[in-house]
Amino acid sequence: MEIVPSERFPNRDLNGLLAFLGYVREVAATKGCPQLASISLAVKHIDPLAVLESIYEPGELHLYLEQPQADEAVAGAEAVFSETFAGAERFARARDWLAGLWDNTIAIGDLDRPHSGPRAFAAFTFGADASEEDAAFAPATVFIPRWQVGRRHGVSTAVANVPVTADAPIELLAQKVLAAHAKFSVFDYSALPTEEAAPPAVFKKHDIGGADWFPAAVGQALADIRAGLYRKIVLARAVDLEAGRAFNPLETLNAFRESYPSCFAFSFSDGRARSFIGATPERLAQAVGGRLVTGALAGSAPRGLSAREDARLGAELLACDKDQREHRHVAEAIARRLRALGLGPECAAQPRLFKLPNVQHLLTPIEAALPESVSLLDAVGELHPTPAVGGVPREDAVPHIGRIENFTRGLYAGTLGWLDWRGEGDFVVAIRSALVEGNRARLYAGVGIVEGSDPAREQAETDLKLRAMLDTLR
Numbered sequence: 270m271e272i273v274p275s276e277r278f279p280n281r282d283l284n285g286l287l288a289f290l291g292y293v294r295e296v297a298a299t300k301g302c303p304q305l306a307s308i309s310l311a312v313k314h315i316d317p318l319a320v321l322e323s324i325y326e327p328g329e330l331h332l333y334l335e336q337p338q339a340d341e342a343v344a345g346a347e348a349v350f351s352e353t354f355a356g357a358e359r360f361a362r363a364r365d366w367l368a369g370l371w372d373n374t375i376a377i378g379d380l381d382r383p384h385s386g387p388r389a390f391a392a393f394t395f396g397a398d399a400s401e402e403d404a405a406f407a408p409a410t411v412f413i414p415r416w417q418v419g420r421r422h423g424v425s426t427a428v429a430n431v432p433v434t435a436d437a438p439i440e441l442l443a444q445k446v447l448a449a450h451a452k453f454s455v456f457d458y459s460a461l462p463t464e465e466a467a468p469p470a471v472f473k474k475h476d477i478g479g480a481d482w483f484p485a486a487v488g489q490a491l492a493d494i495r496a497g498l499y500r501k502i503v504l505a506r507a508v509d510l511e512a513g514r515a516f517n518p519l520e521t522l523n524a525f526r527e528s529y530p531s532c533f534a535f536s537f538s539d540g541r542a543r544s545f546i547g548a549t550p551e552r553l554a555q556a557v558g559g560r561l562v563t564g565a566l567a568g569s570a571p572r573g574l575s576a577r578e579d580a581r582l583g584a585e586l587l588a589c590d591k592d593q594r595e596h597r598h599v600a601e602a603i604a605r606r607l608r609a610l611g612l613g614p615e616c617a618a619q620p621r622l623f624k625l626p627n628v629q630h631l632l633t634p635i636e637a638a639l640p641e642s643v644s645l646l647d648a649v650g651e652l653h654p655t656p657a658v659g660g661v662p663r664e665d666a667v668p669h670i671g672r673i674e675n676f677t678r679g680l681y682a683g684t685l686g687w688l689d690w691r692g693e694g695d696f697v698v699a700i701r702s703a704l705v706e707g708n709r710a711r712l713y714a715g716v717g718i719v720e721g722s723d724p725a726r727e728q729a730e731t732d733l734k735l736r737a738m739l740d741t742l743r
């Protein structure tokens with residue numbers, strides 16, 4: 270990516286922008302291919318979710334990701350470049366496509382700030398192949414948004430990304446960029462609706478496969494484990510809802526981030542009015558400051574009503590052989606996968622408790638130094654699916670998920686996030702999630718099954734996870 274020093278076009282007005290875009294147009298003509306012009310601007314405090322609400326168009330791709338506890342949020346909408354990929358090589362193909370794109374990108378502006386410069390947003394479904402039911406989302410979708418806003422630790426940045434061809438109407442482009450930057454600089458939240466959204470009134474609720482299906486599926490997995498087909502598998506339930514009015518995904522996301530501040534609230538739209546939303550506790554991989562940050566999250570218990578009961582449930586979880594085994598499978602697999610990439614994983618010796626409002630998990634933080642030769646998408650492709658959503662051994666267990674489950678996962682338990690031109694980025698595991706379209710929603714919840722799992726307890730764990738989403742849907 271070429272960075273144009275601001276001193277070359279010092280005037281932050283129409284003339285300065287026209288001069289910059291004129292230069293980009295010259296490069297497009299010389300190289301014989303369109304260039305991406307990226308203009309970053311420092312802005313006052315911004316709320317990416319509220320911005321997304323104001324620019325939301327059902328016919329446009331968008332991605333939103335926020336971890337309130339870390340004061341980190343980003344949103345991008347309207348693809349100016351996008352591509353889809355399928356198959357096992359989709360992560361590598363997405364990486365190569367992006368490398369080609371950054372080679373044809375020219376950036377200017379406040380590029381020393383967090384969330385500055387162009388970035389790609391991406392979502393990868395659980396499975397690698399396209400199927401009819403998966404049609405909402407391709408196995409891999411990568412896009413560069415026209416508008417992108419981000420905030421980290423109180424520092425906010427807005428970015429406009431513009432494709433520039435050799436005959437681009439730069440006057441028009443410049444006016445649009447200036448108008449957008451003016452809007453984001455002093456974002457007018459008063460223009461947004463203020464009434465608090467109530468949960469939709471009428472629910473039709475349908476457990477796919479019926480109420481008895483999930484315990485029977487767990488029984489099937491336990492029989493497979495006893496027969497030696499695999500050692501761990503993660504099975505999920507899907508529940509369809511129908512409401513008396515359309516769901517409001519953006520209001521739901523606001524409720525998610527308020528209720529689950531340590532989770533990652535996310536939304537990815539297919540550009541055809543379908544949104545995949547959720548609040549996941551699980552990060553798949555983050556690249557930051559030359560480090561790869563990941564972790565194993567598996568093994569669950571309910572929260573207690575009193576401090577004493579909560580501590581007892583937590584202590585039982587830490588001491589439970591079944592949950593420790595379920596967890597160890599994930600931690601060991603992640604460490605093994607990172608070593609396969611030539612990285613040196615540093616893992617905590619013992620898992621600790623990670624408490625959400627409705628459930629507590631075992632968590633082992635894992636980090637590694639990330640050399641420039643390994644891209645974040647290499648790590649994401651190697652790690653996905655971890656045994657927190659797939660199984661052990663991966664090659665043996667994962668094919669059985671499609672055989673036992675009675676729905677197509679699509680983006681559920683897939684991964685989505687962003688990556689920038691510096692190679693930094695963040696990807697989460699898309700669990701605790703729902704696919705929302707009009708007045709219909711499909712909710713997903715899964716659990717890990719190992720020898721010793723009890724079908725009734727696993728059903729109760731999925732109930733707990735589903736309840737959290739049911740209570741938060743708006």
Ligand SMILES: C=C(O[C@H]1C=CC=C(C(=O)O)[C@@H]1O)C(=O)O
Pocket residue numbers: 503505551566567568569630656657658700701713714715716717734
């Ligand atoms: C697959 C899910 O959770 C995983 C992540 C954390 C703990 C899990 C468990 O204890 O079973 C699951 O492996 C889900 O919530 O849909």
